[in-house]
Structure formats: C-alpha cells, structure tokens
Amino acid sequence: MTAQGQAVSDPPAVPGWRRPGRRPGAHHTADRILDTALAMFAESGLDSVTVRGIAARADVDAALVHHFYRSKEGLFTAAVDGAAVPPGLAELLREPLTPVGEALVALFLAHWERPEVRPRLLAVLRSVPSSPVAAGLMRDCLDQHLTAALAEAGADRAAERAALIGAQLIGLAIVRYVLRSEPLASLPVDRAAAAAGPVMEMYLAGPVARLRRAG
C-alpha cells in the first residue's frame, strides 16, 4: 500500500509480473489489460467481472491476463494499488493539539476527487461488499493505517476511534460517490468537510468513556 502517486499505467507490482524484456509490446499489453480491468472493477465491482470479460474488452487472449497478473484478484490488487490511503494522512494526524476533523474529511474527499484515484477507490468500494479480497484490503486500511496513525499521534482507544472514523468516511463515500444522493453528491468538498468535520473531531478527540466500558 505504497506509491499512491503512481499512474495507473505504471507496471503492476504483483508477484509473477515480470518487466517485459524480449517481447516488444508486452508492457503495452499489460497496461491495456490493467486499464480495462480497472474501468470494469470501478463500474461493477470485482465479483461481477470475469477474466474472460476483461480479456474480451481489452482485445487480448485470456491466457495473457493470467500470464501478467496470475488471477483476477492479482489484477484487482495491481489496479487499486495504494489508492485506499490518502497521501498525508499520517502527517495530518500527527497534530494532536489541533482540531483536524474538518481537515481529515477534506483530505479524504479531495483524494476521491482526483481523476486518477476515483476509479480505483470506486473499484474497492464496489467490491468490498461481495469480495473477501477487497474487504481484507479495506480492513487493513482501518487496522494498519488509520489505527496506527491514531496510536502514533497518542490517541487513546485508537482502534475504536479508527473503526468509527472509518465507518463515517466509508458511509460518506457511498452516499456521495455510489448512491450519488443529493445534496451530498454535489456539495463542494469544503462544504461537505465543514458539515462532517465536527463529527470527525468528536471521534478523533472526544471522550470515548462509554466505549471504554465495553468488552
């Protein structure tokens, strides 16, 4: 989950993928497969897409998809690589004395607004409900990135806070980008961040005393 800035057309970083040497055009073909797959995952999620369907739309033999990416899941991982964690998240949360709730929502939504990032996030979000691979990827985001960043920033009950913050962010993304429900769908990023910011602030820095009694 690194290299967030890489273009979608960069070589996929999956086991089994080999930088093309002797076969001219192989890199181009791998890219075309990846771009096609990403578009299809973003439209309808991992489970609804088949390797056969990707191969047909990319106009290559299905065996080539397996050659470059091993499996549909390998292709999915390569296609969405790194997109789920907005750059700057850890840095933002390192400001424990500053209210960063609104900035956190703005960072998240601005990440979604990037044309090169949106399809990858949509692919993840559309795949999470039906694919264990995508669900695992998102769980890792909550556990390894958000919880870790909160813990590093000195927050108590970091896992609980991360779960609640993650739930709020995922919910916002679904209503705004999947359901496209108004008025949230067309609200400018700064307005949406202003609306949800105080809630984030509460989850980030508010008391979680009643949660503390749990378990």
Place this chain on the structure above:
Amino acid sequence: MTAQGQAVSDPPAVPGWRRPGRRPGAHHTADRILDTALAMFAESGLDSVTVRGIAARADVDAALVHHFYRSKEGLFTAAVDGAAVPPGLAELLREPLTPVGEALVALFLAHWERPEVRPRLLAVLRSVPSSPVAAGLMRDCLDQHLTAALAEAGADRAAERAALIGAQLIGLAIVRYVLRSEPLASLPVDRAAAAAGPVMEMYLAGPVARLRRAG
C-alpha cells in the same frame, strides 16, 4: 416498503406473482426459490448471483424462477421487501425535544441484529455498490423515509441531515457486519449506540449553519 414484520417465507409481493390456486406445491416452490435467492444475495450481492445459479441451488427449473418472479431484480425486491427501514423510525424522530441520537443508532443496530432481518439487509448492502436496483432502493430510503421523517419532525435542512445520518448508519453497518472489523463487530448494541449516539445527535439537532451556505 411496508410490511417489515413479515416472515421471509410470506408470499412475495411482486407484480406477476399469483397466489397459487390449482397447482399444489407452487407456493412451497415459490418460497424455496425466495429463501435460496435471499441466502445467495446476502452472501455475495445481486450482481454476482444468476437466475440459473438460484434455480440450481433451489433444485428447480430456471423457468419457474421467471414464472414466479419475472426477473432477478423482481426476486431481489421480493426477497428484501421492507427490510431497509427499521420499524419505529418515524415514531422515534417525532420527539423533537428529546435527544434521540443514541436511540436512533440502537434502533438501527437492533434491526440488524434480528435473525430474520439481517440477511435481507446484508443482501441490500452487498448489492448497493454494483446494482442500480439496490442503490435506488437505498436512495429511496434516504429520500422518502429518513428525509420525510426528519421534515415531519420539524428539522430544518432535512435532506442534508438525512444524507449525513444515512452515511453514518451505512458506514457503521459496513464496518460491523460486512468488514466485521473489531472492536466494532463484537461491541454490544447498547455500547455501539452510546459511542455513535452523540454524533447522531449532532446530525439530528446540531447547527448546520455551514451547510446552509452551500449551493
């Protein structure tokens, strides 16, 4: 979106479905198809399931599925009918002077905890990201039920509040029931409601002054 309390085995309420008269066993067959479809939708979402697959698992001819339910979407609508709106929602929101944020989260999560409701909600949630039918159903919930109930209770900016409340509830459901991410997954309902309650209170009754400037 009525009849929330009906059992999954009740006759499906879709156009084209006829209460079986002369053909003995037809009702039983329609029920078996519905139960099988619901289990499959809850496992992997509308898009990943085929009529052929449902027929095979229910051990009936695919033509019978079409006979009883017309289409996969008709079957989906019949299977999840009414589950998306927790009973008592409108009544709860009719208490404008009482803080009901915690009660609202508790009502929502208790609805999810019902064994006869959970598969139907999972089916909707797993289908929303990739199916326009399911997305439309959830958008209707936000627009027609939550917004309407808030407006009736006298809330200003009811649509904005409904979008934010809906986002938070959907996010909680995904983290708790789809990702099953801890600690939220195994937190008792009352503890989870206590944790998210103040946030709901803010969305229900807090100032939305900055949202007001939008648009």
